[in-house]
Amino acid sequence: MLIARLIADPATLEASLDAATRALEGEGMALARAQMNDHWGDVLELMLPGDDAETLRRVIDEHFRPSDAIVASQDFRIPDLFVSDMDSTMIGQECIDELADYAGIKPQIAAITERAMQGELDFESALRERVGLLAGLDEAAIGQCLAERIKPMPGARTLVATLKHRGCRTVLVTGGFHHFADPVAEQIGFDRVAGNRLAVANGTLTGELIGAITDSSVKEQVLREEMAQLGDNAVSLATGDGANDIPLLRAATYGVAYHAKPKAREAANGWVDRGDLTAILKLLEIPEHDWVAG
Numbered sequence: 001m002l003i004a005r006l007i008a009d010p011a012t013l014e015a016s017l018d019a020a021t022r023a024l025e026g027e028g029m030a031l032a033r034a035q036m037n038d039h040w041g042d043v044l045e046l047m048l049p050g051d052d053a054e055t056l057r058r059v060i061d062e063h064f065r066p067s068d069a070i071v072a073s074q075d076f077r078i079p080d081l082f083v084s085d086m087d088s089t090m091i092g093q094e095c096i097d098e099l100a101d102y103a104g105i106k107p108q109i110a111a112i113t114e115r116a117m118q119g120e121l122d123f124e125s126a127l128r129e130r131v132g133l134l135a136g137l138d139e140a141a142i143g144q145c146l147a148e149r150i151k152p153m154p155g156a157r158t159l160v161a162t163l164k165h166r167g168c169r170t171v172l173v174t175g176g177f178h179h180f181a182d183p184v185a186e187q188i189g190f191d192r193v194a195g196n197r198l199a200v201a202n203g204t205l206t207g208e209l210i211g212a213i214t215d216s217s218v219k220e221q222v223l224r225e226e227m228a229q230l231g232d233n234a235v236s237l238a239t240g241d242g243a244n245d246i247p248l249l250r251a252a253t254y255g256v257a258y259h260a261k262p263k264a265r266e267a268a269n270g271w272v273d274r275g276d277l278t279a280i281l282k283l284l285e286i287p288e289h290d291w292v293a294g
Helices: 013-026 053-064 095-102 106-117 123-133 140-148 156-165 178-188 216-230 243-251 262-267 278-283
Strands: 002-007 033-036 044-048 068-072 081-084 169-177 192-201 204-210 236-240 254-258 270-272
Touching: 002 053, 002 278, 013 044, 013 053, 053 068, 068 254, 068 278, 081 216, 095 106, 095 123, 095 140, 095 169, 106 123, 106 243, 123 204, 140 178, 156 169, 156 178, 156 278, 169 178, 169 216, 178 192, 192 216, 216 236, 216 243, 236 243, 243 254, 243 262, 254 262, 270 278
Parallel strands: 081 169, 081 236, 169 192, 236 254, 254 270
Antiparallel strands: 002 044, 002 068, 033 044, 068 270, 192 204
């Protein structure tokens, strides 16, 4: 059995549903149920037999895009664990690009970042190259960048606070840096942080990193380690936007690509293309009166 919840343009929803129903029937996948959610009048729930999630996803994209949606193979549950990427997911910026602006080299570094997020470059090599370009930058620029540039994504605090109120453990895992991730996690409300560490000497960045790299495999490993502590029946939610998040999104029960690059969106079983992060709360059927302001 497949279950999909989605939010799309209400003005065209009925016509889109009719077209999607015909398309699914053409694929031999007749809908068992299509109804609006009890708590959210803009959330459409589809149920149909079988396990062909790829076809269902394609039909949703063809007839409802842009949409916010999750396609699941079991009844929806509030997750026990939430693991999220930071840059361009929980915050609206790429920290290394903004920091590079204080060194006068933002375009050069941002171009590398974009290619890495698209999956065109090896993550570790791209990270070390960008960090190397920051050698000599005053460490104080990090605090200035945090204060002036780094802002939570709309809905981030509410998403995290509401999930925590429901007993969900929250983890921020980033290919970025603890210098940024630790204060961001505190501001938004995450329980744990995993990330990379910038080397600093005499108050300036050395252009090096300390310790092992937090890359895509580590992001997935963090989720699996946390899930092992929660038991076999635990449900996980993950969010991310770039190629470095693909293993994390695939490993989660609900992997939601947030305004994501194409490769990350294709790998996920959920996506948010229209709304902010509170769209995930709607898709999980948490009524607004139960949301917790962060």
